[in-house]
Amino acid sequence: MQLLTRTFVALSIAASTFGAVLKRDVPTILADISKISSQVTTLDNAINAFPDSGGSLVNALAIHTDATNLVSSVNTATSDTTANGAFNEADGQTILNAVQAIEPTILDALTAIAAKQPAFAALPIGGIPALVLQDLKNLDAGTTAFSNALIANAPADLVPQATDIQTTIGNAFDTAIAAYS
Template sequence: MVSLTILVIATASYAQFASVSADLNSIATHVSSLDTELKAFPTSGANIASALAIHAQATGLASALTTAAAAVSKAGPVTDAQAQQFLTSIQGFESAILDALRQLVAKKPGFVSLPISGASAIIAQDIAQVQTNAKDFENALIADAPPHLLPTAASMTSAIDAALASASAAYSKGRLSISGLVGIFASGCHYSTGTLI
């Protein structure tokens, strides 16, 4: 009975570890796609379809971060090897997320120039959501990381947090009220009545 219990616990632990690994792969995919879309996005003469693609990747990334945070919390404390694998995965897409956030700042004129009101405000909301969900994921990861790996984890999260803060600051002016967000990008070409705040 004891052996069976140990086997069940070990199997559950492996499944949770595999779930976190899969979620990290999902984050990496969204980050890569977001970075690619932003690199191709012009600073002027952009089209709504391109902006929609960026919006979709940003919301997908935010969702993936939420899922990963929940998986990490459920997994609980991990072994050194598992924690190192998580950090290695994050290091694998760290440069891409930092570049994507730099691209967001540089490409703001392109969003402002779109033939649709409030496009940059939508991006501001996307950044805010990613920022919140990234912090939840980081907190969950750090809570379960072995102590000797905390400096490495803190270094990575600090760099990402700083880049998110810079992107948020760049888009902080001209955000829309929640009511103003309804309808924008919903069809890709229509804007409902919104109030700048």
């Protein structure tokens, strides 16, 4: 009987510890958004610095690396948001504000990458436009999953604003993807 009690206590402690590890909190999500913001700015700067003609393969591949890093961060943020559960009103508003703050940079990056399609296509090594297209699709899928997780956890009164942001960014992804399709 004593062995059964010890086993039960050990399993209870392990289960509560495991649950605590899986649960995320709002500061973690805000840190994720901050990291995303920094990476979006890096990506936007790299895209805008890529010349309209005469660009280099090295710079194109650096943009690919920036996009890949961003996908990873967005996926982490999605996981953390899903693990958090519903936001209270104050946290929901804080998260919405953080996302709204990076929306213009996301839109600028997507507009710029669409406009730079001829420059990527003109690179001496083929396949770069296909790589950009794949990056855009991966970023679109990751961003959609993240925004869906945020909307699922948002207080009801913040859902319309969050949905508007999702739609605006989604439309910008559609335009950028169309430029490379």
